[in-house]
Each structure stands twice: as C-alpha cells, then as structure tokens.
Amino acid sequence: MSFEQQLDRAHQVLTEKGFLPSSANPLIYRVVRKLGLKVPPPQFCSFSINTLLGTLWFGSLWGLIMWFMQWESLGVSLSYAFNASLVTGLFFGVMMSAWYKLSAKRKQLPSWGEI
Template sequence: MKHAEKVAHLHKHMAAVGVSPYTAAPPAWRLLWWLGAEIPPPMFLSFPVLAASAGVVFAVLFGLAHWLLPFMPGLQSPLEVMVVAGVAGLLFGLVLAAIYRGIARRHGLASWSDYRGQP
C-alpha cells in the first residue's frame, strides 16, 4: 500500500474511533505530506523522536517569537531567551509525545510499516 493510501485509511480509521482529523494528521504533517515527504503520522513515531522533533521546532519558534516580538519585557539577553525557549520546547515535546503515544496505545496502533488501516 502506498503512503497516500495509508494516510487516507488512517483518516477513516481515526474518524471511526472518534479521533479528530487534526489530531490524527496535524497541519505540519499535512504540509509535509503535500510537499512529498513520506513521514509517518505522529501517532506512529516513537516517544523520543516525537518529543525531540516537536520540542526543537517549538523551542526555535518560541525563541524567535520572544526575540522578534518582545512581549516578555523581563527577558533581555539572548541567553535568557534561549534558556526559556529550551525549557518550553522540552516541556512541549514531552507533553505532546505523551499525548500521541497514549492515543496510539489506546487504539492499538503498532508500526507505520505494518499499518493496514483497519479499525
């Protein structure tokens, strides 16, 4: 089964079990798939991979936002911004990975290579 077919089956499967389409396939994944990347949905990634990737992306965007849009006047130095962004990214990544791995466990999702789209 091709990647696009598996993704379509995933959408149907997750809708059948009550998982939101934006939880099953977040906008970032939809964009990457549209660009041709054949990455597994977040529910099929391991905890460390998901935590690290989500945490790093969040930390970078969070740090840039705090640096370019100074809505936290207490953070003056770049080091302070990097530390706060790093901690925020770490927490975000851990929480997001825990949520997605919980969904995968609850619905008995194993690996993306073995997935056949059956509820």
C-alpha cells in the same frame, strides 16, 4: 502499498477510532510532508520523531512570541532566549509525544507496519 495509500488508510483508521481531524493530521505534520518527508500521523510516529517535531515548532513559536512581547524590551540575551525556547519546546514535545502514545494505546491502534 505506497506511502500515500498507507497515510490515507491511517487517517481512515484514526477517524473510525474517534480521533478529531486536527489530532489525526496536525499542521506541523502536513508542513513536514509538503517538504517531502514521509512522516506518518503522530499516533503512528515514533516517540523521538514526535518529540523532535513538537520541540521544533513549539519552541520556535514560543521563543519568537516571547522575544517580541517581552524579552527584547527586557534586554534578555539571545543565548538565554534560545535555551529557554529549547527547554520549553522540549518539554512540550515530550508531553505531546507521551499523549500521542497514550491515546494510541488507549484506542488500541495498530502499528504503522500493520496499516
């Protein structure tokens, strides 16, 4: 089975189990797939991949918003801004990874290999 077929089947399983389309196929996962990486839906990804993707997108977005809304005018250093964004993104990434694993377990989803 090709990755695309497996992905379609995974989305079908997620829909059948009651997941919302936005939860089954979040924007960051669609962007990463468009870049050519074969990433399954978050409920089937490893904890580390979910953490990495959550950290990257949320930390970057939050850091940019904070920089232009507050930090620049306060004279915050770039190293502080980077570290704060990284820690905030990491916290978000870990929490979202835990949520995806918990929801997959709660809804008794099969593993990615079983799809």
